Amino acid sequence: MARVLSDAVDLSDSQHLVRQNVQNICENFDDAYWREHADQNEYPQEFVETLADHGWMGILIPEEYGGAGMGTRETVVMMEEIAAGGGGFSAAQAVHGGVYNSAPITEYASEEIKSDLLPDVAEGKTSIQAFGLTEPNAGSNSPAMETRAERDDDEYVINGQKIWISRVDVSDYIVLVARTMPRDEVEKRTRGISMFLVDLDDAVDQGALEMETIPKSAGDLVHSYELWFDDLRVPAENLIGEEGNGFYQVLDGLNEERLVIAAECIGLGRLALERAIDYANEREVFGNPIGSNQAIQHPLAEAYARLQAAKQLTYNAADRAASDDDSVDLGAQANAAKYLAADAAFKAADAAVQTHGGFGIAKEYDVERYLREARLTRLVPITQQLALNYLGEQVLGLPRSY
Numbered sequence: 001m002a003r004v005l006s007d008a009v010d011l012s013d014s015q016h017l018v019r020q021n022v023q024n025i026c027e028n029f030d031d032a033y034w035r036e037h038a039d040q041n042e043y044p045q046e047f048v049e050t051l052a053d054h055g056w057m058g059i060l061i062p063e064e065y066g067g068a069g070m071g072t073r074e075t076v077v078m079m080e081e082i083a084a085g086g087g088g089f090s091a092a093q094a095v096h097g098g099v100y101n102s103a104p105i106t107e108y109a110s111e112e113i114k115s116d117l118l119p120d121v122a123e124g125k126t127s128i129q130a131f132g133l134t135e136p137n138a139g140s141n142s143p144a145m146e147t148r149a150e151r152d153d154d155e156y157v158i159n160g161q162k163i164w165i166s167r168v169d170v171s172d173y174i175v176l177v178a179r180t181m182p183r184d185e186v187e188k189r190t191r192g193i194s195m196f197l198v199d200l201d202d203a204v205d206q207g208a209l210e211m212e213t214i215p216k217s218a219g220d221l222v223h224s225y226e227l228w229f230d231d232l233r234v235p236a237e238n239l240i241g242e243e244g245n246g247f248y249q250v251l252d253g254l255n256e257e258r259l260v261i262a263a264e265c266i267g268l269g270r271l272a273l274e275r276a277i278d279y280a281n282e283r284e285v286f287g288n289p290i291g292s293n294q295a296i297q298h299p300l301a302e303a304y305a306r307l308q309a310a311k312q313l314t315y316n317a318a319d320r321a322a323s324d325d326d327s328v329d330l331g332a333q334a335n336a337a338k339y340l341a342a343d344a345a346f347k348a349a350d351a352a353v354q355t356h357g358g359f360g361i362a363k364e365y366d367v368e369r370y371l372r373e374a375r376l377t378r379l380v381p382i383t384q385q386l387a388l389n390y391l392g393e394q395v396l397g398l399p400r401s402y
């Protein structure tokens with residue numbers, strides 16, 4: 001059987017190249033690899049290194065800094081294939097930060113930081129996998145963040161707490177977002193926030209960083225942490241972009257990143273659907289393959305239709321993101337795509353579990369892991385409700401209730 005949804009959208013030559021190359025890489029990492037790493041909560045280091053060896057960790061890094069100089073369209077293809085290739089959403093999340101954190105650095109960091117770091121990031125020698133935004137008292141409402149960065153001569157001193165920060169254990173640096181002006185001293189709550197590049201080894205050496213893993217039930221390969229910063233000193237030149245403008249720097253590129261997340265959800269949904277189709281064809285009960293029962297067949301057909309729709313929206317929006325057409329409301333498309341893709345992935349994974357009967361929860365068939373991951377996609381990096389809030393308020397012009 002051809003890969004599900006392989007012909008759902010037209011691909012450019014460069015997208016074809018990305019898809020083929022990433023599929024080839026994924027074929028070297030079988031189900032047992034992913035199952036074992038998930039069971040042991042172990043980061044898939046060999047997989048990430050192989051991607052880096054082929055230059056894919058630098059997909060978004062401009063060629064002048066040693067990267068592939070590609071854009072959202074190619075990244076969408078790459079991340080869909082990584083998720084679909086057996087590792088699921090976890091595999092995509094294992095590399096997501098490393099791929100995406102290069103974007104604010106390319107756009108806003110000093111020339112010195114860019115030429116020092118980006119070539120090594122592209123080669124996989126240096127890792128900037130961690131991004132620190134979320135806080136205990138500022139989840140979906142991120143401008144409510146309380147972590148403070150105060151200027152002291154040629155340094156900033158950072159104090160505060162972050163939560164749910166992923167991949168800190170496999171990062172050399174974290175891109176950290178903190179308040180440089182207290183909330184009550186800025187006219188708009190989105191101002192007075194700044195972005196920093198923090199050297200994690202240095203933070204540990206200073207005794208200024210404590211971290212604890214958050215035990216969790218999905219995304220097993222990737223670890224997430226609670227972090228405490230206590231008088232962490234960061235050189236002033238590690239400010240990324242303009243002081244006070246960090247929140248807008250976070251927003252810049254957010255829609256493109258959301259499309260990439262949508263593609264990761266679609267990849268996971270495809271993976272679950274392909275496994276369900278195989279099992280529905282093989283397993284015989286009452287003398288017939290279970291897939292001949294419409295109660296099994298229709299949920300899979302429905303999952304296919306939902307994934308198809310989400311994929312077309314995601315790819316269409318990624319193409320339009322690459323165009324210079326200002327009339328495109330990318331926020332509307334990216335939030336709709338993420339919402340639909342997460343739901344499509346969840347429905348596909350749920351149908352895959354049901355198709356497998358009792359084996360749906362057996363680890364050896366993997367679909368139980370896909371379902372846990374699919375549930376997670378409805379929570380991160382934006383919850384389904386917050387995506388709908390965006391569409392309701394910003395796109396449909398309905399009043400805000402909170």
Ligand SMILES: Cc1cc2nc3c(=O)[nH]c(=O)nc-3n(C[C@H](O)[C@H](O)[C@H](O)COP(=O)(O)OP(=O)(O)OC[C@H]3O[C@@H](n4cnc5c(N)ncnc54)[C@H](O)[C@@H]3O)c2cc1C
Pocket residue numbers: 130131132133134138139140141163164165166167216219224376379380381382383384385386389402
């Ligand atoms: C596995 C994992 C990895 C993560 N990795 C990172 C990371 O690397 N870096 C990082 O910065 N963050 C990370 N996060 C944090 C993630 O972005 C947040 O969990 C997410 O934005 C939701 O915030 P919250 O958990 O605080 O939920 P809350 O904001 O507390 O929301 C709780 C519930 O209330 C709903 N809700 C809240 N306000 C409204 C409203 N106005 N209208 C309707 N519903 C509302 C939400 O939709 C949600 O269902 C990660 C989270 C997880 C689970």
